[in-house]
Amino acid sequence: MADIPTIFHAVTEPAARGFAAQPARNTPDGHAAFQQAVQDFAGSQLEWELLVTHPGRYGQWDAAIFVPATGA
Secondary structure, X not given: XXXXXXXXXXXXXXXXXXXXXXXXXXXXXXXXXXXXXXXXXXXXXXXXXXXXEEEOHHHOEEEEEEEEOOOO
């Protein structure tokens, strides 16, 4: 498995099949920045694909799970 990448505005950690990301700041602005950073990261990846997000506080995501991209 590839190294866990860095996503701006997120804390990342290993997960069962890939890695999980959560907002670095538990504030409305922190969650908004996290959601945008996850969307930007997912849109630019060939190695990882976004499996699921979890809706959370402030009307933004509070978690995202990435798995290795099929064919990677």
